[in-house]
Amino acid sequence: DWTTGNVIDEQVAAIREQVGTKRAICGLSGGVDSAVAAALVQKAIGSQLTCVYVDHGLMRKDETEQVEKDFVAATGVQLKVVDAQERFLAALAGVSDPEEKRKIIGREFIRVFEQAQAEIVAEAPGDQPVEFLVQGTLYPDVVESGGGTGTANIKSHHNVGGLPEDLEFKLIEPLRKLFKDEVRMVGAELGLPDEIVQRQPFPGPGLGIRIVGEVTKERLDLLREADAIAREELTAAGLDRDIWQCPVVLLADVRSVGVQGDGRTYGHPIVLRPVSSEDAMTADWTRMPYDVLAKISTRITNEVAEVNRVVLDVTSKPPGTIEWE
Numbered sequence: 230d231w232t233t234g235n236v237i238d239e240q241v242a243a244i245r246e247q248v249g250t251k252r253a254i255c256g257l258s259g260g261v262d263s264a265v266a267a268a269l270v271q272k273a274i275g276s277q278l279t280c281v282y283v284d285h286g287l288m289r290k291d292e293t294e295q296v297e298k299d300f301v302a303a304t305g306v307q308l309k310v311v312d313a314q315e316r317f318l319a320a321l322a323g324v325s326d327p328e329e330k331r332k333i334i335g336r337e338f339i340r341v342f343e344q345a346q347a348e349i350v351a352e353a354p355g356d357q358p359v360e361f362l363v364q365g366t367l368y369p370d371v372v373e374s375g376g377g378t379g380t381a382n383i384k385s386h387h388n389v390g391g392l393p394e395d396l397e398f399k400l401i402e403p404l405r406k407l408f409k410d411e412v413r414m415v416g417a418e419l420g421l422p423d424e425i426v427q428r429q430p431f432p433g434p435g436l437g438i439r440i441v442g443e444v445t446k447e448r449l450d451l452l453r454e455a456d457a458i459a460r461e462e463l464t465a466a467g468l469d470r471d472i473w474q475c476p477v478v479l480l481a482d483v484r485s486v487g488v489q490g491d492g493r494t495y496g497h498p499i500v501l502r503p504v505s506s507e508d509a510m511t512a513d514w515t516r517m518p519y520d521v522l523a524k525i526s527t528r529i530t531n532e533v534a535e536v537n538r539v540v541l542d543v544t545s546k547p548p549g550t551i552e553w554e
């Protein structure tokens with residue numbers, strides 16, 4: 230019988246057996262999946278686990294602070310924070326192709342984990358080696374990256390199809406057979422607070438795959454502002470639980486003519502992509518209240534320089550995917 234209790238017991242036993250007395254690191258992204266994976270592995274091997282939070286500069290506003298506070302408060306886990314903003318931006322410079330971006334981000338994550346691995350060993354030499362990397366990979370991530378039987382590669386999720394070929398870590402992926410709702414149940418059972426377990430999904434590659442065009446610091450800052458406004462208004466309207474997630478996308482390679490004050494503008498559009506879904510494998514666009522859309526649109530065009538248009542994505546999945554890239 231499938232119960233969260235059974236899943237936890239089975240995984241804890243399997244992880245203990247796999248890791249033995251060695252050590253593991255777990256990449257935390259601020260999302261539900263990596264948090265639950267980390268909590269599960271911590272339950273299995275305790276202080277043999279170190280969590281690594283990579284600040285790649287592709288995060289939304291206030292996300293880094295939230296991981297540093299909420300997750301550590303909830304679990305007491307050992308956390309290492311790595312500032313890798315320069316490195317990710319440099320690796321992404323000049324790149325517009327979505328799959329190329331995904332592979333670069335996946336590879337850079339691993340390079341940073343390798344560096345963290347070396348540092349952890351240097352800090353506690355003579356201790357057991359750090360051999361394992363914990364990832365919060367879910368069943369849909371595997372399927373969409375072409376890992377499922379008979380499925381085509383739709384997009385390379387950063388922690389599956391985006392991994393480099395020379396990966397030396399052994400992977401621990403305790404959620405690989407689960408869907409999001411099951412992961413949330415496991416997280417709740419492990420004692421994680423609602424603020425973590427009920428968070429809307431956010432992809433590991435972050436805002437890097439929400440800028441259509443090249444990823445630059447300026448564009449990230451702009452998108453971060455627009456995204457923060459959308460999230461603020463959705464929360465204020467009480468819609469967080471009705472909406473599965475709402476990607477906010479910057480069409481950086483598109484410009485349109487507008488008018489503001491008494492002058493012409495030539496700016497970029499922002500796309501709102503609110504979706505309703507059970508498991509992210511399929512989705513529908515959310516019929517959300519017009520007055521909330523109007524408020525978001527007015528605020529973004531007033532408050533975010535260079536954005537003079539807000540558009541609503543009314544495509545289901547399929548044929549669209551949830552993210553634009």
Ligand code: XMP
Binds near residue numbers: 331386388432
């Ligand atoms: P798509 O765009 O494929 O997204 O319909 C399905 C769900 O997966 C999330 N997503 C990702 N999550 N790494 C992640 O951790 C990724 O590379 C990635 N790509 C998409 C997306 O936000 C949605 O919830």
